[in-house]
Amino acid sequence: MKTYDRSPLGVLAEPTRLAIFELLAEQPLPVGELAARLPISRPAVSQHLKILKDVGLVVDRAEGTRRLYQVDPSGVAELRSYLDRFWNLALNSFKAVVEHTGENHDIANH
Amino acid sequence: MTSQTTETAVQTSVVVSASQEHAFSVFTQGIGTWWPPDHHILQGELAEMVFEPHVGGAVYDRATDGSECRWGRVLVYEPPHRFVITWNISLQWQLESDSDKVSEIEVTFVPESDTTTRVELTHRNLDRHGPGWEQMRDAVGSPDGWQSGLTRFADQAAASGSARVGS
Numbered sequence: 001m002k003t004y005d006r007s008p009l010g011v012l013a014e015p016t017r018l019a020i021f022e023l024l025a026e027q028p029l030p031v032g033e034l035a036a037r038l039p040i041s042r043p044a045v046s047q048h049l050k051i052l053k054d055v056g057l058v059v060d061r062a063e064g065t066r067r068l069y070q071v072d073p074s075g076v077a078e079l080r081s082y083l084d085r086f087w088n089l090a091l092n093s094f095k096a097v098v099e100h101t102g103e104n105h106d107i108a109n110h
Numbered sequence: 111m112t113s114q115t116t117e118t119a120v121q122t123s124v125v126v127s128a129s130q131e132h133a134f135s136v137f138t139q140g141i142g143t144w145w146p147p148d149h150h151i152l153q154g155e156l157a158e159m160v161f162e163p164h165v166g167g168a169v170y171d172r173a174t175d176g177s178e179c180r181w182g183r184v185l186v187y188e189p190p191h192r193f194v195i196t197w198n199i200s201l202q203w204q205l206e207s208d209s210d211k212v213s214e215i216e217v218t219f220v221p222e223s224d225t226t227t228r229v230e231l232t233h234r235n236l237d238r239h240g241p242g243w244e245q246m247r248d249a250v251g252s253p254d255g256w257q258s259g260l261t262r263f264a265d266q267a268a269a270s271g272s273a274r275v276g277s
Binding site for chain 1: 118119120122123124126127128129131132133136137140143144145146149229231233236237239
């Protein structure tokens with residue numbers, strides 16, 4: 001299996017996982033239902049779900065004889081994804097500015 | 111730049127070609143020079159961002175009409191080494207008035223040489239914002255939002271591969 005970036009954003013950079021995540025964002029679904037809606041096999045769906053679970057984006061629960069997968073209702077993983085993206089953007093911007101202002105330059109009033 | 115996450119925190123760092131003092135100064139007093147311009151919760155047009163340089167001080171955006179959005183409070187201020195501020199912004203991307211529901215940002219400035227500094231940022235206690243990912247999704251849904259942003263990000267990450275920061 002390919003390695004992947006073990007952050008929520010890294011995990012969602014894979015298009016199939018993003019598709020699964022977006023389907024689950026609409027409603028909780030079992031593996032079979034996900035496989036029916038996507039052009040991949042049931043074992044492949046299970047593999048992607050495991051990765052989504054590992055980073056906390058998706059949780060599962062038993063309902064009768066089925067196992068339903070849903071987006072983590074606490075929202076922490078989504079918030080992490082969002083802030084991960086935000087802070088990478090912000091620190092890149094900071095780097096560009098701090099490296100192009102002189103050490104004694106008055107930066108407070110810009 | 112590297113980034114990683116733990117369950118309730120986001121961590122990222124960047125090495126910059128600047129002294130520790132200069133990096134600290136630009137990050138705090140110069141916050142308005144580098145903060146992403148699309149990420150303000152102010153109603154009016156932004157006039158400036160202010161980082162009050164003492165414990166108990168506010169971090170805020172001020173609009174051209176004089177209104178202010180005080181979205182952070184300084185908890186630790188140790189120039190040029192580190193600071194800790196609160197993040198009083200809710201999952202609805204609005205000012206959070208409940209002090210139990212704010213997260214924290216710690217930034218440390220580690221000199222690697224006279225002219226290079228590693229800036230390490232940790233945004234932690236994210237679970238304090240409480241449940242509500244659906245609101246978060248809706249709040250950032252547009253125009254620069256979660257769904258579209260996520261899709262855009264995925265496209266970009268897939269297209270650029272190693273160019274992605276933090277991978």
